[in-house]
Amino acid sequence: MAEPCLRLVDVRRSFDSTRAVDGLSLAVAAGEYVSLLGPSGSGKSTTLGLIAGFLRPDGGEIWLDGRLLGEMPAHRRGIGVVFQEPRLLPHLTVAENVGFPLAMRRVGRAERDRAIRAALAMVDLAGLAERRPDTLSGGQAQRVALAAALVFKPSLVLLDEPLGALDRQLREAMQGELRALQQRTGIAMLHVTHDQAEAMAVSDRMAVIEAGQLRQVGTPRALYDAPANVFVARFLGEDNQIPGRVAAVEDDIAVVRLPGGALVEARDTGVAVGGNCVISVRPERLAVAAIAAEEMGDGALPAVLREVAFRGDHVRLTLEAAGTTVLVKRPAIAPLAGFVPGADLALAWQPHHAQALPV
Amino acid sequence: MEAAPGALTFAGAMDAKGVAPVWARALAAAEAAKGTSLALDIGAVTLWDTAGITLLADLETLHGAATVVGATPQVETLLARVHAARQVPGRPPSPAVFSLRALLVGGIAAAADGVAFLGETAIALVMLPARLKMFRMSDLWRAADQSGVKAIPLVLLLGVLIGLILAFQSLIPMRRFGADVYVASLVAIGLVRELGPLLAAVILSGRSGSAFAAEIGTMKVNQEVDALVTMGLDPVTMLVLPRLLAAIVVMPALTIVLDFAGLAGMSFVLLGDGIPQVAIGNQIAGWVAAGDLYGALAKSAVFGAAVAAVGCRAGMATGLGPEAVGVSATRAVVGGIVASIVLDGMFALIFYRLGI
Numbered sequence: 001m002a003e004p005c006l007r008l009v010d011v012r013r014s015f016d017s018t019r020a021v022d023g024l025s026l027a028v029a030a031g032e033y034v035s036l037l038g039p040s041g042s043g044k045s046t047t048l049g050l051i052a053g054f055l056r057p058d059g060g061e062i063w064l065d066g067r068l069l070g071e072m073p074a075h076r077r078g079i080g081v082v083f084q085e086p087r088l089l090p091h092l093t094v095a096e097n098v099g100f101p102l103a104m105r106r107v108g109r110a111e112r113d114r115a116i117r118a119a120l121a122m123v124d125l126a127g128l129a130e131r132r133p134d135t136l137s138g139g140q141a142q143r144v145a146l147a148a149a150l151v152f153k154p155s156l157v158l159l160d161e162p163l164g165a166l167d168r169q170l171r172e173a174m175q176g177e178l179r180a181l182q183q184r185t186g187i188a189m190l191h192v193t194h195d196q197a198e199a200m201a202v203s204d205r206m207a208v209i210e211a212g213q214l215r216q217v218g219t220p221r222a223l224y225d226a227p228a229n230v231f232v233a234r235f236l237g238e239d240n241q242i243p244g245r246v247a248a249v250e251d252d253i254a255v256v257r258l259p260g261g262a263l264v265e266a267r268d269t270g271v272a273v274g275g276n277c278v279i280s281v282r283p284e285r286l287a288v289a290a291i292a293a294e295e296m297g298d299g300a301l302p303a304v305l306r307e308v309a310f311r312g313d314h315v316r317l318t319l320e321a322a323g324t325t326v327l328v329k330r331p332a333i334a335p336l337a338g339f340v341p342g343a344d345l346a347l348a349w350q351p352h353h354a355q356a357l358p359v
Numbered sequence: 360m361e362a363a364p365g366a367l368t369f370a371g372a373m374d375a376k377g378v379a380p381v382w383a384r385a386l387a388a389a390e391a392a393k394g395t396s397l398a399l400d401i402g403a404v405t406l407w408d409t410a411g412i413t414l415l416a417d418l419e420t421l422h423g424a425a426t427v428v429g430a431t432p433q434v435e436t437l438l439a440r441v442h443a444a445r446q447v448p449g450r451p452p453s454p455a456v457f458s459l460r461a462l463l464v465g466g467i468a469a470a471a472d473g474v475a476f477l478g479e480t481a482i483a484l485v486m487l488p489a490r491l492k493m494f495r496m497s498d499l500w501r502a503a504d505q506s507g508v509k510a511i512p513l514v515l516l517l518g519v520l521i522g523l524i525l526a527f528q529s530l531i532p533m534r535r536f537g538a539d540v541y542v543a544s545l546v547a548i549g550l551v552r553e554l555g556p557l558l559a560a561v562i563l564s565g566r567s568g569s570a571f572a573a574e575i576g577t578m579k580v581n582q583e584v585d586a587l588v589t590m591g592l593d594p595v596t597m598l599v600l601p602r603l604l605a606a607i608v609v610m611p612a613l614t615i616v617l618d619f620a621g622l623a624g625m626s627f628v629l630l631g632d633g634i635p636q637v638a639i640g641n642q643i644a645g646w647v648a649a650g651d652l653y654g655a656l657a658k659s660a661v662f663g664a665a666v667a668a669v670g671c672r673a674g675m676a677t678g679l680g681p682e683a684v685g686v687s688a689t690r691a692v693v694g695g696i697v698a699s700i701v702l703d704g705m706f707a708l709i710f711y712r713l714g715i
Contacts, residue, residue: 015678015679045679049585052585052589053588054585054588073588074585074588074589075588075589075590075591079589080589081585081586081589083582083585083586084582085581085582087582087583087586100590101590101591104590104591104592105591160582245439247426248426257435259432259435259436259439260432260435261430261431261432261435273424274419274423274424274425274426276442323436
């Protein structure tokens with residue numbers, strides 16, 4: 001395999017007694033868009049600071065393009081960084097701000113002007129080159145910051161919640177632009193965010209981090225459809241988690257006994273027979289029908305409907321089954337006959353749509 | 360209870376009376392079936408209490424992979440509860456304990472950080488000619504205005520008050536010995552040599568050391584310092600040096616202002632006591648040498664550097680989150696005052712050795 005653009009090997013960093021980053025290993029391939037996703041305080045910004053060179057790791061190695069970064073100061077690493085707030089120098093014009101990294105690298109004027117024009121065109125701001133930063137809107141200023149991070153053609157750009165300060169509509173538009181820009185330039189990007197929708201929208205792969213440790217790395221679809229643990233299942237999207245005990249494991253299917261005594265099946269993720277587990281299944285993967293559970297077939301559970309909520313594009317059904325509350329999402333166009341609160345329903349899922357996760 | 364290979368069948372009452380006789384046998388059977396499959400058939404049980412459930416849970420735990428057959432939902436629920444209750448929660452985190460080792464390690468780490476910061480500042484000073492573009496004179500003037508000019512009213516007020524208090528407090532015992540007139544030299548020497556620089560340092564620490572820490576700390580929290588670093592700008596040259604130089608320049612001036620204010624306050628008390636202006640002037644001129652003042656001014660410049668360095672360092676070391684700025688500001692004030700007093704002690708020793 002080709003040398004990845006960025007490689008973290010068992011990186012550790014503590015603040016006082018808290019382990020902010022605890023043995024993190026991650027590789028970002030050249031030209032890949034990876035997002036580092038986690039709740040606040042999970043160590044994602046610390047990881048970014050370690051890569052950028054603002055912080056020194058307590059242990060582990062950080063490699064960039066086959067070079068060990070070690071003690072190299074931040075501005076020699078050749079990494080572009082975009083912060084949550086656009087950090088522009090107020091006394092310089094947009095063009096001068098974008099060209100600042102080149103000026104610091106003593107690039108000639110002609111070449112610098114060409115690079116500035118190209119970078120500004122890339123973020124669609126060619127017309128604003130002579131404006132001052134305080135006359136720009138938040139989205140424009142952030143695009144200038146992005147251009148300044150791209151102008152010196154770094155092999156890696158770090159984005160620290162780059163869209164966090166923008167309003168929702170602008171944020172969604174910028175997500176698409178970021179993705180398109182990254183594909184056009186082919187520069188590897190590492191995007192730190194706590195917003196799972198943003199991470200799914202932009203990234204090739206997502207790395208979910210909690211308490212300074214990676215919980216799962218994979219494509220957005222793999223993480224959503226096959227979470228490897230309870231944390232990832234709960235953190236990404238909505239999830240039903242039904243506790244039970246593993247009765248048997250056959251091939252890759254675990255047979256789980258629920259509190260009511262019913263036996264259901266789910267994909268095995270390495271649970272122990274006889275141990276407690278949680279069945280994780282997405283609300284849109286559940287089938288419900290206003291019939292008796294026995295009529296629905298094997299693995300169907302009796303359920304009682306508690307609440308029906310209309311949400312425009314879908315209908316949310318809150319059910320009580322197997323001793324817990326279960327959420328079901330149905331497309332709004334599906335018929336709702338017989339779905340009144342208090343009704344007895346049958347609930348079922350395909351075994352490969354559910355995961356039996358160890359607890 | 361019936362024990363067959365691969366199965367334990369229970370029937371009848373599983374209450375305390377019913378399970379007591381079979382308890383040991385059941386456990387032995389489960390122990391023997393370890394490694395093979397074991398079904399616990401409870402379909403024919405008619406009565407349950409917690410003793411029966413506990414036995415069932417024990418058997419499951421002992422065997423490790425036993426399956427319960429024929430359980431009603433109620434039994435399942437009870438069984439799950441027993442298992443849950445047995446899961447010993449992890450030890451709660453021990454309360455913070457004061458340990459000499461932690462104190463020592465923390466102290467050494469803090470000292471090392473301080474030395475590293477001194478080194479960084481020294482490098483920034485040496486490199487200043489090459490980085491002159493990063494050093495903004497306007498920042499120096501602003502810091503000097505903030506910590507010097509704007510501090511003068513406070514320095515005047517405190518100086519006068521300290522002079523008043525010192526003169527008044529020493530006048531009472533001195534008068535008993537008829538030594539009223541020596542109060543002037545006593546207070547003058549105390550003020551010029553020690554209290555002037557020290558009080559000016561305390562004022563600088565409270566007004567400006569904390570402000571330096573808060574300004575730099577806020578920039579740090581807002582990632583502005585990180586942004587400077589990525590641009591290749593040196594935050595020590597841009598943020599620390601102007602404040603450091605400003606403090607070094609304004610401290611001797613503040614000390615002189617404080618000295619004069621203190622002498623004025625003292626004169627006020629002594630004049631009220633009936634000691635003539637000429638006598639006060641003669642006392643001061645006779646006892647306070649120019650060398651005392653110069654030494655004190657040199658001292659005050661060093662105090663200024665220490666207070667500014669401690670403040671800027673606290674700002675640069677600010678952690679994450681908005682409350683971290685407050686912590687840094689507090690640290691700057693305490694550190695600045697402590698550093699000044701420690702340095703004052705060292706100066707006293709040096710001056711004594713040198714015979715100044």
